[in-house]
Amino acid sequence: MPDWQELSVRGTPVQMLRDGAGPPLLFLHGAGGAGRWLAFQDRLAKDYTVYFPSHPGHGGSPAAEWIEHISDLAFHYLDLLDRLGLERVHLVGASFGGWIAGEIATMASHRLESLVLIDPVGIRVDGWIYPFLFGMDIPEIVGTIFQNPMAALALAPPDQSIDTLALQYRQGTALARVSWNPYLYNPLLRRRLGRISAPTLLCWGAHDRLAPLKPCGEAWAQEILGSRLRVFEESGHVPHLEEPEAVAEAIGEFCRLRQGAR
Amino acid sequence: MKFYYFHLMPYHMEHDESSSWVTLSNRHYDPAVGHTLYNQYLDQLEYAEQLGWDGLCVNEHHQNCYGTMPSPNVMAAMLVRRTTKAKIAILGNGLPLRENPLRIAEEIAMLDVASGGRVISGFVRGISAEYFSTGINPTHSRDRFYEAAELILRAWTEEGPFPFDGRFYRYHYVNPWPRPIQKPHPPVWCPSQGSSETVEWAAKRRFPYLMVFTPIKRIAQIYGEYREACEKNGYKASRYQLTVNVPIVVAENDAKARELARKHVMWVYNTGLRMHPPFWRPPGYMTEASLRRLLANPPKLPSELDFDEAEREGYLIYGSPATVRDKLRVFSDELKAGILCSGMTGPSHEQTLEMMQLFAEEVMPHFREDAKVDETAGVGR
Numbered sequence: 001m002p003d004w005q006e007l008s009v010r011g012t013p014v015q016m017l018r019d020g021a022g023p024p025l026l027f028l029h030g031a032g033g034a035g036r037w038l039a040f041q042d043r044l045a046k047d048y049t050v051y052f053p054s055h056p057g058h059g060g061s062p063a064a065e066w067i068e069h070i071s072d073l074a075f076h077y078l079d080l081l082d083r084l085g086l087e088r089v090h091l092v093g094a095s096f097g098g099w100i101a102g103e104i105a106t107m108a109s110h111r112l113e114s115l116v117l118i119d120p121v122g123i124r125v126d127g128w129i130y131p132f133l134f135g136m137d138i139p140e141i142v143g144t145i146f147q148n149p150m151a152a153l154a155l156a157p158p159d160q161s162i163d164t165l166a167l168q169y170r171q172g173t174a175l176a177r178v179s180w181n182p183y184l185y186n187p188l189l190r191r192r193l194g195r196i197s198a199p200t201l202l203c204w205g206a207h208d209r210l211a212p213l214k215p216c217g218e219a220w221a222q223e224i225l226g227s228r229l230r231v232f233e234e235s236g237h238v239p240h241l242e243e244p245e246a247v248a249e250a251i252g253e254f255c256r257l258r259q260g261a262r
Numbered sequence: 263m264k265f266y267y268f269h270l271m272p273y274h275m276e277h278d279e280s281s282s283w284v285t286l287s288n289r290h291y292d293p294a295v296g297h298t299l300y301n302q303y304l305d306q307l308e309y310a311e312q313l314g315w316d317g318l319c320v321n322e323h324h325q326n327c328y329g330t331m332p333s334p335n336v337m338a339a340m341l342v343r344r345t346t347k348a349k350i351a352i353l354g355n356g357l358p359l360r361e362n363p364l365r366i367a368e369e370i371a372m373l374d375v376a377s378g379g380r381v382i383s384g385f386v387r388g389i390s391a392e393y394f395s396t397g398i399n400p401t402h403s404r405d406r407f408y409e410a411a412e413l414i415l416r417a418w419t420e421e422g423p424f425p426f427d428g429r430f431y432r433y434h435y436v437n438p439w440p441r442p443i444q445k446p447h448p449p450v451w452c453p454s455q456g457s458s459e460t461v462e463w464a465a466k467r468r469f470p471y472l473m474v475f476t477p478i479k480r481i482a483q484i485y486g487e488y489r490e491a492c493e494k495n496g497y498k499a500s501r502y503q504l505t506v507n508v509p510i511v512v513a514e515n516d517a518k519a520r521e522l523a524r525k526h527v528m529w530v531y532n533t534g535l536r537m538h539p540p541f542w543r544p545p546g547y548m549t550e551a552s553l554r555r556l557l558a559n560p561p562k563l564p565s566e567l568d569f570d571e572a573e574r575e576g577y578l579i580y581g582s583p584a585t586v587r588d589k590l591r592v593f594s595d596e597l598k599a600g601i602l603c604s605g606m607t608g609p610s611h612e613q614t615l616e617m618m619q620l621f622a623e624e625v626m627p628h629f630r631e632d633a634k635v636d637e638t639a640g641v642g643r
Binding site: 136137166170172173180181 | 553
């Protein structure tokens with residue numbers, strides 16, 4: 001079982017899960033994924049020391065008033081690497097976490113052994129408007145995010161208590177602060193993706209309805225020179241939840257090849 | 263008690279969709295019908311002044327059939343030139359919804375000058391759904407509200423030009439022409455749903471607090487909190503700082519009024535306020551403390567309210583003139599509200615006018631001990 005750790009990162013409290021042995025790997029979760037150590041993380045922890053922090057305002061990390069923009073989160077994680085004394089890591093981000101990971105990579109590719117983005121959002125893509133999850137009820141959200149709705153059960157809240165509902169509201173608020181408008185993207189990010197020099201793997205669910213392979217996945221692949229794109233045929237927006245073994249396998253293989261390659 | 267005539271300007275219609283807000287397609291809106299409605303509604307407001315109402319109220323809502331006044335200042339402008347005595351209360355402008363709130367300072371000043379100082383300026387955040395209609399980030403709602411309010415109040419009261427450097431709003435030259443005619447500025451009201459932060463903010467500034475479509479028990483609770491907050495700020499709340507908005511139906515007898523209320527007032531709650539659940543609660547619109555308070559005692563969604571409950575809880579008032587007088591005593595004598603902002607709806611325009619006349623003749627005169635008092639003196643600024 002992973003350990004819970006409480007850290008202070010330049011004054012911002014962070015709750016983090018950690019487990020495994022091997023080279024360090026930082027995992028940045030998507031909306032609703034805070035603190036959910038599942039089969040995907042277990043599999044990665046066999047070969048890596050997995051660091052899985054909850055974003056401020058998500059899971060057990062309290063909201064941080066100073067975070068107003070997605071780049072604040074990217075700097076927060078560069079601060080976390082410094083705090084942990086990790087010079088270089090494998091960076092894996094899913095969905096919203098993939099957006100943060102993409103921002104980090106444009107700032108500090110030299111800190112990354114490799115970069116893995118799982119169905120990231122974060123860039124504006126001509127011809128696509130991300131469906132507005134904030135205006136959806138739970139069944140609509142599940143229908144948009146998951147190809148296999150049963151996989152959503154792993155993220156289901158434990159109960160409907162006031163504390164649980166308040167946590168969900170706090171998470172939604174932390175997400176909305178940086179993503180309500182422009183919705184789920186930073187207008188400046190796409191131009192900057194060309195700066196990414198870390199070896200990059202893009203993992204994409206073939207049936208993603210939030211950020212579809214065409215045109216979103218293809219846009220990322222086009223902007224990050226030399227990136228590889230792997231498609232997961234049974235998945236929607238969250239292949240690491242829908243096909244955890246296969247995605248972890250692909251990541252392990254990619255990172256192994258890049259370990260120390262530069 | 264003072265009487266203000268409140269209009270929502272609804273687009274009455276029935277539909278099967280899950281929301282009357284944001285997503286109800288505007289293909290349902292027939293501009294020819296809208297033309298008739300706007301003119302009837304303005305006639306009703308003008309008639310209210312003739313019948314002796316002290317004020318006329320308009321308000322801002324977006325993208326729905328509940329209230330078709332996206333710009334209340336436009337409606338206020340029409341009323342200013344067709345009335346001479348009544349206050350024109352704009353309840354209000356949604357401050358955080360504007361990208362340039364200096365425009366509100368300008369428009370209210372225009373109306374105030376043109377009307378000879380009859381304008382009351384409501385400051386609101388806009389209800390939850392407006393954040394879906396406008397794209398404004400709901401997590402900024404409260405801070406934008408405070409900042410825009412400060413900007414507008416300074417623009418009305420300080421000689422320009424001066425610079426303003428806020429988090430959301432920045433100007434090198436704040437110097438609006440015209441300046442308002444009322445000094446130091448038009449009275450400001452806070453229509454709100456009872457969040458403790460807004461209660462405190464309004465009480466500190468002596469801004470009257472208006473509760474809209476709220477059950478009596480909750481009004482009593484919030485009024486209590488407001489009075490307490492006023493005392494903490496070193497003064498006793500005037501009764502004209504406590505304002506209430508409850509829909510009223512009056513007819514020759516209780517039975518007839520009951521039928522009308524069941525049909526027309528319940529439309530406002532059951533259809534007009536029917537909303538896709540996520541639109542009620544955008545992230546960050548409320549503080550977590552307010553959310554927890556709400557969840558501890560969750561109010562019923564208006565769309566689920568049934569008539570008996572609405573009557574029991576005081577969401578509406580209906581009856582013969584004598585019955586309505588008795589029910590209003592609860593507001594005037596027990597809650598000690600100084601201003602009643604209520605509208606009326608009959609089955610047709612003509613019947614609405616008749617209902618207004620009945621109310622003005624048979625109800626209003628019984629509450630006029632304060633006929634000579636100026637309700638805006640010393641409050642709202």
